[in-house]
Amino acid sequence: MNAPANAKAAPRKAGKTGATSFLTTFRQLADSVGPEDAPGLRRALAGLIAAAALQGFGLAAIAPLFTAAATGPGLGEALVWFGVMVVLMGTASALRWVAQGFDFDGRMVRATWRLRSRLGAKLREIPLEQLQDRRAGELNSMVLGNVDENLLYALTVLNLVFTAVVTPFCAALGILLFDWRLGLLLLLVFPAIVPLYRWRRPALGRGKRILGQAHQEASADVLEYTQGLPILRAVGRAGEKAERLSATFRKLEQIQIFGHRKGAKPNIIVASVVELGLVAVLGVGVWLVVAGSLHPAALGAVFVIVVRLSEPLSTFILYTAMLEVMEAALERIAALMAIRPAPQMDPPAMPESHEIRFEGVGFTYANADSPTIRDFDAVLPERSLTALVGPSGCGKTTLTRLLLRHFDPQKGHVTIGGVDLRQIPADRIDGLVSVVFQDVYLFNDTVLANIRMGRPEASDDEVRAAAAAAQCLDFIERLPQGWHTPLGEIGGRLSGGERQRISIARALLKDAPIVVLDEPTAALDTESELAVQSALDALVAEKTVIVIAHRLSTIVGADQILVIENGKLVQAGRHGALIGQGGRYARMWAAQGARKRWSVAG
Numbered sequence: 001m002n003a004p005a006n007a008k009a010a011p012r013k014a015g016k017t018g019a020t021s022f023l024t025t026f027r028q029l030a031d032s033v034g035p036e037d038a039p040g041l042r043r044a045l046a047g048l049i050a051a052a053a054l055q056g057f058g059l060a061a062i063a064p065l066f067t068a069a070a071t072g073p074g075l076g077e078a079l080v081w082f083g084v085m086v087v088l089m090g091t092a093s094a095l096r097w098v099a100q101g102f103d104f105d106g107r108m109v110r111a112t113w114r115l116r117s118r119l120g121a122k123l124r125e126i127p128l129e130q131l132q133d134r135r136a137g138e139l140n141s142m143v144l145g146n147v148d149e150n151l152l153y154a155l156t157v158l159n160l161v162f163t164a165v166v167t168p169f170c171a172a173l174g175i176l177l178f179d180w181r182l183g184l185l186l187l188l189v190f191p192a193i194v195p196l197y198r199w200r201r202p203a204l205g206r207g208k209r210i211l212g213q214a215h216q217e218a219s220a221d222v223l224e225y226t227q228g229l230p231i232l233r234a235v236g237r238a239g240e241k242a243e244r245l246s247a248t249f250r251k252l253e254q255i256q257i258f259g260h261r262k263g264a265k266p267n268i269i270v271a272s273v274v275e276l277g278l279v280a281v282l283g284v285g286v287w288l289v290v291a292g293s294l295h296p297a298a299l300g301a302v303f304v305i306v307v308r309l310s311e312p313l314s315t316f317i318l319y320t321a322m323l324e325v326m327e328a329a330l331e332r333i334a335a336l337m338a339i340r341p342a343p344q345m346d347p348p349a350m351p352e353s354h355e356i357r358f359e360g361v362g363f364t365y366a367n368a369d370s371p372t373i374r375d376f377d378a379v380l381p382e383r384s385l386t387a388l389v390g391p392s393g394c395g396k397t398t399l400t401r402l403l404l405r406h407f408d409p410q411k412g413h414v415t416i417g418g419v420d421l422r423q424i425p426a427d428r429i430d431g432l433v434s435v436v437f438q439d440v441y442l443f444n445d446t447v448l449a450n451i452r453m454g455r456p457e458a459s460d461d462e463v464r465a466a467a468a469a470a471q472c473l474d475f476i477e478r479l480p481q482g483w484h485t486p487l488g489e490i491g492g493r494l495s496g497g498e499r500q501r502i503s504i505a506r507a508l509l510k511d512a513p514i515v516v517l518d519e520p521t522a523a524l525d526t527e528s529e530l531a532v533q534s535a536l537d538a539l540v541a542e543k544t545v546i547v548i549a550h551r552l553s554t555i556v557g558a559d560q561i562l563v564i565e566n567g568k569l570v571q572a573g574r575h576g577a578l579i580g581q582g583g584r585y586a587r588m589w590a591a592q593g594a595r596k597r598w599s600v601a602g
């Protein structure tokens with residue numbers, strides 16, 4: 001067996017002390033663009049760093065250029081320095097042009113698209129239990145927002161950071177070669193701001209991570225609110241929920257205010273240190289000129305350089321704040337990518353028949369204290385209909401989710417045709433089982449495409465045949481654009497029974513050997529129920545069927561009824577035999593009969 005299942009992925013903490021290094025950010029960035037684009041991205045980053053360095057040295061060349069122009073006997077030396085400056089600046093521009101080509105020629109956009117696809121593929125293989133722990137809005141903001149935050153602007157942000165740090169540093173090094181006293185003074189500004197920055201960075205990083213989290217929560221709340229609005233209005237609680245939403249926004253506002261305050265202080269400190277340091281350099285320069293050991297032209301040149309560099313250097317904390325946003329997004333993406341898929345047991349196998357067995361199955365949800373399923377043994381013969389009955393919360397749905405391998409039991413095992421589910425490749429289990437739920441999810445696509453989802457390679461005729469067998473034709477023909485009506489626009493106008501029949505058509509098209517029916521007719525009126533029932537009859541013929549049922553009248557003909565209580569199998573048999581035993585099932589049957597008589601009488 002490979003890696004253990006259900007490994008909850010902790011966000012990757014890159015820095016041991018909390019302060020993540022730039023190198024870690026680069027590495028995470030390269031990881032996130034994937035192996036195809038990582039070398040190109042590395043080259044682009046190296047190009048931007050080299051461009052920033054050359055630009056710094058080019059600026060430093062102004063000092064000898066001015067001095068030569070002011071003191072030299074002819075234009076010769078000045079021209080040489082001018083040439084050096086032009087070559088350095090020109091090469092810097094060319095390098096930057098080439099490096100940013102990664103952005104301009106669409107490779108970054110393609111890398112973003114690929115990352116989104118990888119995240120999508122990851123969502124497909126993540127054990128569903130873990131996926132359900134995350135809210136739809138959070139995933140949405142991760143797959144869309146985080147990917148854009150982290151990749152699309154990466155090169156622009158990094159270019160700003162490099163020109164704010166590398167260019168001044170190299171300019172100072174260049175001046176050092178020209179006049180060691182001024183160069184040294186300029187270089188001293190760096191040891192002053194680097195510790196300041198290192199001291200503030202963990203707090204800034206934490207702030208950005210909290211902000212990112214708050215954004216995700218707000219996005220999930222907005223999605224939930226808008227999706228649930230019809231229900232909230234119906235129960236008159238839209239205002240109450242809106243207040244909760246406002247509370248989320250207020251929390252976001254507080255975090256933003258706090259973050260700005262936290263970010264502003266180091267910003268002002270660094271800006272002040274830089275400004276004071278540069279003024280000190282000029283002061284010393286003036287003093288050297290007065291003392292006669294520096295030519296005024298050289299001071300003029302240093303003045304030009306200082307003015308040119310003071311702005312980016314003093315605002316570099318701002319740019320690094322953008323880097324923090326990127327890093328926080330990268331961490332969230334890395335955490336999602338680190339969740340391992342359910343393990344595959346060796347040797348991989350596919351069942352040849354479709355008898356289902358639960359053998360000594362025990363299962364406890366990750367966040368629950370006691371087991372939901374206990375010592376559960378059952379055999380569901382091939383091509384038979386088994387009904388699961390029992391009080392609400394007894395574990396019926398959990399059993400079907402174990403069959404779909406949304407999670408693995410901690411005890412015992414589930415087999416199909418004698419093959420342990422863990423041996424069956426994850427993508428093949430989906431092909432073995434069709435599920436028809438009470439709530440049907442319709443995608444924002446045409447009716448045709450919604451049904452075709454059952455088997456994407458199916459021809460139009462096959463889709464139409466499945467729809468006919470599922471009793472869909474009458475209402476599809478009444479739709480404004482027939483088969484090509486987009487269900488996103490009118491999905492809400494389809495009745496429960498019609499939605500249900502679309503989902504049965506999907507299952508018919510898929511033609512999986514095992515069918516799970518999760519009370520598909522429970523919420524329907526009698527007329528819809530009849531139509532859905534005939535659709536179901538077409539679906540379940542010759543299949544191994546599991547029905548979750550609350551209304552016992554719907555399952556009297558089942559080949560076997562499994563009565564579950566508190567996660568345990570308490571009775572099994574046909575309806576008549578179970579009534580004869582006079583146990584839990586007979587009491588449930590009597591209670592439902594009494595309820596029916598009471599509602600008729602009432």
Ligand SMILES: Nc1ncnc2c1ncn2[C@@H]1O[C@H](COP(=O)(O)OP(=O)(O)OP(=O)(O)O)[C@@H](O)[C@H]1O
Binds near residue numbers: 365367372390398
């Ligand atoms: N993701 C989860 N985490 C923790 N507990 C869960 C989870 N899903 C379900 N449960 C709990 O497990 C128990 C069994 O739930 P399950 O949905 O299987 O019951 P059920 O018999 O299908 O109920 P119903 O007939 O009401 O649909 C319940 O107590 C439920 O609260």
